[in-house]
Amino acid sequence: MKSLILHTATRLMIGIMILFSLFLFFRGHDEPGGGFIGGLVGAGAFTLYAIAFGTEATRKVLRVNPITLISIGLLSLVVSGLIPMFVAEPFLTGKWLFIEWGAVDTKLSTPLIFDIGVYLCVVGFIVTVIFSLEEE
């Protein structure tokens, strides 16, 4: 779509939207938010870009094929489920790793990997749909 306002606004917005999607993603750890809603906002950013500059440009910006994103996302879902099996616990049991850095703690966990998988799947899925609709 040829519109100066849309092009300028998109350039400004896309970074903010992706940052916001990451914020939502990490907020989902303890509060409302998470991979699904974060992925939706992130996909919204790429959708906006696709509307402004076309799908070809968006594919270049995205660098990877969205279907690859879906498959990597699915793979991390399975992996997060399989990790606890190495310590002889059932599939999908949440395992946690606490790292203390003094002032702040870092909490790494299998639910985090699961959520990354959800994020990638949602972004990949919506961008695939938008691409095929735009290219129809």
Add this chain to the structure above:
Amino acid sequence: MDTLLPILAGAIFATGIYLLLRSSLILTVIGIILISNSVNLALFSLGRISTENPPLIAVGSIEPISPFANPLPQALILTAIVIGFGLLAFALALAYRSYRELGTVDQDELLKDAEDTSAGIVPRENLENGGDA
């Protein structure tokens, strides 16, 4: 609410059945959508409607403030809605595809005289060229 919702679900279900029986494919899809929603509504009302505390655990506590509402029906409905959404999207795409290929949405026309049944099978010369005809 406990009596109103099941009646509403039943009415929507009946409407859905009526639409299913029409000959237009689009109406059939809408009928399935209505039935899907009525079943979700039934699931919601069968989980019992109550006005109690939300089932959220406050910081520092280990259980929600009782009496709290049952969150399970909503989780089930959410799952059912997502699944139903995916399947319906596919059904719509299929209906659109059939319209493009066969040029009609009337089911009597659509389902008339199937062609040669091996039409979908691609003949092969050998495997080496990747299986193309």
Add this chain to the structure above:
Amino acid sequence: MNGMLVLPIAIPLITATLALLFRKSSYLQRLFGLLGMGALLVSVILIFRDVQADGIQVLQLGNWAAPFGITLVVDMLAMLMIGITAIMGVVIAIYSIYDIDREREQFGYYPLLHILVMGVNGSFLTGDIFNLYVWFEVMLIASFILLALGNSKNQLQGALKYVFINLFSSLVFLFGVAMLYGMTGTLNMADLAVRLPEVENTGLVTTVAMIFMVSFGIKAAVFPLFFWLPASYHTPPVAISAIFGGLLTKVGVYALIRVFTLLFTHDTGYTHTILLWVGGFTMVIGVLGAASHVEFRKILSFHIVSQIGYMIMGLAFNTAMGIMGAIFYVLHNILAKSNLFLISGIAQRLLGTFELKKMGGLYKHYPFLAVMFLISAFALAGFPPLSGFWAKLSLVKAGLSIELYVITGVAILVGLLTLFSMTKIWLSAFWGAVPEEVPDHFGKQPLFGAGGLHILMIPVMIIAGLIILVGLNAQPLLELCMTAAEQLLNPSVYIEAVLGPQ
């Protein structure tokens, strides 16, 4: 707790994602297809050893205790079903190498095939009724796309019927789940089995039982809900037809066996009598439908319906012998039916059509293929010493032992009629004269050697070998089926395994 129980679900999922990741390369997808199904078979054998040694195996997913979390349960019935799924998976993965064209491979045939197997395995493994709904949907969405992939006119027509009927049946199933939840407040099947007898309104329980019977009946294609099956199963490529015809309807049968032995046993005089009538009509109508058609795969599709009737009949007997016969019949039928579909595919590749009128001369030019067909067809009709004989024998014995002479007589008669339509195929496609218009390669292209047909023959020979093996040495499998039937008729073992000692 047995952590391995998740493997039959996780392995196909991993394979599917890998196939999706490397979707550009046909070679890698085929390789992953074979490796994934092979790994599935190995994991199933490992689980089988545990089930054989220690009885029912249970896994509480995410370490959430039953009945709050989702439980995976493998009793002997589920074990046999995932076993046959893994065997079919391997066989179809081999057959697909030659049968599936490049375009379908690019459009995600392999990921979908693995997702389908995952859905089927999930349905067999789960011990939670809502989770069963979810697995059914996983299976359905994969099967929808597999059926519609290709976009030829008759495929679209078949897919339309299949999709809408199955969507409706899923919604009916979901409504049944909602009713169960409303009555008991639980979704875990073992917990449901404990709480359903406590429900005072038994009329409502019977109603819910009927809702489930309708929903699973549509999926299993029983009378009078079977019309979608012969209208759609003959349209996709043969590899897909074979796995649909072999496996998918049997998932419906499995679900019927599960709920009508575990949950709805309060009024067997009512529910199981209906099942008996349904089984009888399904047998007869299916076989009559087959007799009236002249298209190879359509005849086979109607026979699927007819054979489902036997399984429902065995379930309706509600005795150890009857259920054992039903389970054995399911296993035997998956083998024999899929093999007939696979053979129809080879015949079509040679003659260019599925219309019996335009076929002929297969026996003259391809006697080995004819022998393979005879083995599967005779197994389907129930000739000794093939697998179908033992399946029919146990059902007939079960029927006679509870003095249901009429339905047993019908079952034997339907067996004869099955032979009639098999003979029809044999007389025209195999013994008939070579038709005037045949593709150039007919008679010249060998089954083994140049041309690649041997890739299609390997699965056929594997299954034919299994049919003969089961036929000649039926005792071990019959005993396993008997164990499964005894476990089903004594649900307290299942309940105790899931919920712990009461």
